[in-house]
Amino acid sequence: MTAGLDRRQFLQRLAAAGLLAVPATGALAACATGGGGTSSGGAVGEVSATNPLGVAADAPLDVVIFNGGYGEDYAKAHEAMYRELYPQAQVKHTATTQISQEMQPRFVGGNPPDVLDDSGAQKIEYANLVNEGMLTDLTPLLDAPSLDDPNVKVRDTLLPGTIEQGTFGGTCYGVNYVYETFAIWYSEPLFEKNGWTPPTTWDEMMALSEQIKAAGIAPFAYGGTNAADYVLDLNLGAAIKQGGPDVIKNIDNLEPKAWQQEPLVQATQGIEEMVRKGYFLPGSEGLKHTEAQTQWVQGKAAFYVSGSWIENEMKTISPPDFQMTALPIPVLEPGSAMPTTALRTQPAEFFCVPRDAKNVRGGMEYLRIMLSKKGAAAFAQETASVPVVKGGTDAVAQKTPALASLSAALDAAGDNVFNWQFWIWYAAFKPAVKTEMGNLLAGRTTADGFLSAMQAVADEVAGDPSITKYNR
Amino acid sequence: MRHGKYPFIIGFLAIPLLLYAVFVISPYAQAFYLSLTDWRGLSNRQDFVGLANYAELFTDTQFWRAMGHNLALLIVVPLFVIAMALLFASATAISRVRGSRFYQVVFFFPHVLPVVIAGILFAFLYNPQAGLLNAFLRVVGLEWLTRAWLGDDAVALPAVMVVMIWSAVGFYYVLFSAAMKSVPRDVYEAATLDGAGRLRTLVSITIPMIWESVQVSYVYLGIAALDGFTLLHTMLPDGGPNRSTEVVAQYLYRTAFDEGRFGYASAIGVTLCLFTLVLAIVVMRFSRREQVEYA
Known part of the structure; x- marks a missing residue:
C-alpha cells in the first residue's frame, strides 16, 4: 500500500497548513461577537393626537411572529391595520418557530426586528433578553391613549396581571398578548x-x-x-x-x-x-x-x-x-x-420591541394596534382564544365550546386569579x-x-x- | 519541470484552504475563545473568565451524567453495528448467495431514511398505548414484557440504541460487502482446501483482510455515538425519563438556548470535541495491525 504513505504525508501537510492558518483567522474570530452599533431608537415622526408615539409614517416595520398554536393569520390582520394607518410604510412579516436560532444572530448583529413575538419552545428566555438590556421600556406605550378612546390610556384597557407579567425589576418590557x-x-x-x-x-x-x-x-x-x-x-x-x-x-x-x-x-x-x-x-x-x-x-x-x-x-x-x-x-x-x-x-406570547430596532416607535404603535378593540377581536376570531384586552372576546359572534366555557369560568373567578x-x-x-x-x-x-x-x-x-x- | 510543481499545487489548494480556514477552522477557534468567556449570546458584552467554565464543568454532575450516556452509546452501538454488519456482509458477499443484491437494498434502506423520520417512526412503534411493539407483544402472549418504552428510565436508553443500530447497520453492511469483494478469491479457496469452516474463514481471513475498514467504521460510529443529538432530540427532547437519556449535545443545547449561557455551552462543546479527537487517536493507534498486502 504505497499509496497510503503519500496520502498520509498529504494529510499531515494539510493539517500543518491548517494550523498555520489559525492565527490568521484569529482576527476573524471577532466577527461572531463583534459588530453591532449604537442604538438611537430609530425613525422618529411628529407627535400628534392621532400619532401619540411619534411614528415615522414612512419607516418600514419588521414583524416576527411565533408560528405556533395560534398560527400567523391574526398577525396578518394586525399588519393590515398598521398599513391602513401608515400607507407609506413597508411592513415585513416573518413567521417562524425557530425564534432563538433565527433571532439570536440578529440581536448580536444589532439589527433585531421592530416587533418580536418571543414564544414557543425555542424562545429566547425573557429574563436573558432583559438582563442583557436588549428590550425597550414600554412605559410610553402603556401611557399612550388607546386607539379606541383618546381618554383611556393603553394600560387601563388591559386585563389584570398583564402588565405585571411583562414587568422585570419594576419596568415593563413586554406585552404578553394571550390571556392563557x-x-x-x-x-x-x-x-x-x-x-x-x-x-x-x-x-x-x-x-x-x-x-x-x-x-x-x-x-x-x-x-x-x-x-x-x-x-x-x-x-x-x-x-x-x-x-x-x-x-x-x-x-x-x-x-x-x-x-x-x-x-x-x-x-x-x-x-x-x-x-x-x-x-x-x-x-x-x-x-x-x-x-x-x-x-x-x-x-x-x-x-x-x-x-x-x-x-x-x-x-x-x-x-x-x-x-x-x-x-x-x-x-x-x-x-x-x-x-x-x-x-x-398567565398572560403569554411575549411581544416585545427590541432596543436596537430601527423603528422602535413603529413597534410600539404596532402593539397599540394589537391592543385595540378591533385588533383584539381579530385575534379572538382567528384563534378562539382570549386576548389580554378587556372585552376582547365580546365581538366574537360564534364562540367555540372551550372559549365559551373559559369566558364563563373567568367571569366566575373575577379577581380570584393567580x-x-x-x-x-x-x-x-x-x-x-x-x-x-x-x-x-x-x-x-x-x-x-x-x-x-x-x-x-x-x-x-x-x-x-x-x-x-x-x-x- | 519539477520546479513548477509547488506553485501548481498551491494554485489549486489556495482557495479550498482559504474556505476551509474561514468556515471550518475559524469557528473552532471562536468556540474555544468563547468558552473562556461568560458570553450570554445576545449582546456584545462578554467578560473573559479564563478557565472558570472548565472548572465548573469538571464538577458538573449533569454534564458527567450526560457523558455517561454518551459512553454507553459509544460502547454498545459500534459493537452491535459492526458485528451485525460483518455477519450480514459475510453471509451475502463471500458466499454470493442468490438474491444478495436484494438483501443489499433491504439492509441499506434504513440508512436512506432521514434520522428524524426514523425517530418519529420508532416513537410511534414504542407508543405504549397505540404502538406496534406493545400490541405485538400482547398478541404473542408476552403481555408481561409490555411497558412504556420511552417512559421507563431502565429501558429508554436501550430503546434509543436499537434505533441507532437499526439505522446504521445498512451502511456498514454495504461498506464491508465492498471491502470483502476486494479480498482475492484464491485466499478463500486455499482456506477451504485446508478445511476451514465458515466461522473460521470469517475470523481468520475476512476480518484481518478488511481490518482498515472495520477500524474506520469504529471511528465513524464512535463520532456518531458521541453526538446522537438529532435522534434523541426527536424522540426524547427533554432528556427522557428521569433524565436518563440526555446526551452531552442535548445538555449543551439546553445550556445555550434555554439558559443563555453560551460561554459555558462552548466549553462543553470544546470538551466534547476533545473527547472525540482522543477517541479517534486511541482507536487508530491501538488497533493498528500488520497490514496485509495483496496486490
Missing part, C-alpha cells in the same frame, strides 16, 4: 352520558376518579416524555387556592423551605395517592403531549390538565361533539383561602419540574422526593450570585 388560563379539561357530553358531576373539592375528585376508573376509562392522562410539567397545576394550583397568594409569593421569591409549605405538601401527597391508585392512563410516562391528548380526545381518559390553547391545538383531531370544557382545579378542603372558582391566568413566575424568572426550574414531575407521576419518586428536589433547585438558584433575582 390553566384548568382541568373534559368532554361535557362524556360526563353527561355517564352522569358524572365535575368535582369542586379534592375528595370529590378522588371519588369521581374511582368511578371513572370503574367505568374502564383512565381518570387522567399526561404527556410524560415532554410535558409532565402541565400537571404541576394540579398540586401547586390546589396549594395556592388552599393557602392563598402567599404560597406562590414564597416560591417565586425563593424563600427558604417554600416548596415544603403545608398546603403544597398535602396536594403533592394527593398526586402521589392518585399515582398509587392508578388514576393516570397507563403508559402516559412514555407519551408525548400530543399523543396523550389524542388518547384523551379519543375517550381513553376523562381529564387532561392543560392551558387554554388545548382546543385550538386539538381542533383537527377532536371529534366534532367533544365540547371541551374547563374545570378549575379543585380545592383541597372547604374553607380554602381562595374559592374553588379561582384560576391561574399566576406564578419562578419558571419564567429562572431558567433552571422548567427542566427540573419536567423531570421531577415525570418521576412523581411514573412512581419513581414520592411527594417528599419531588418537593425536596424542587427545594434543592430553588436553593441553588437563590445561592448563585451570577443569577439576577426578581421579587414580587
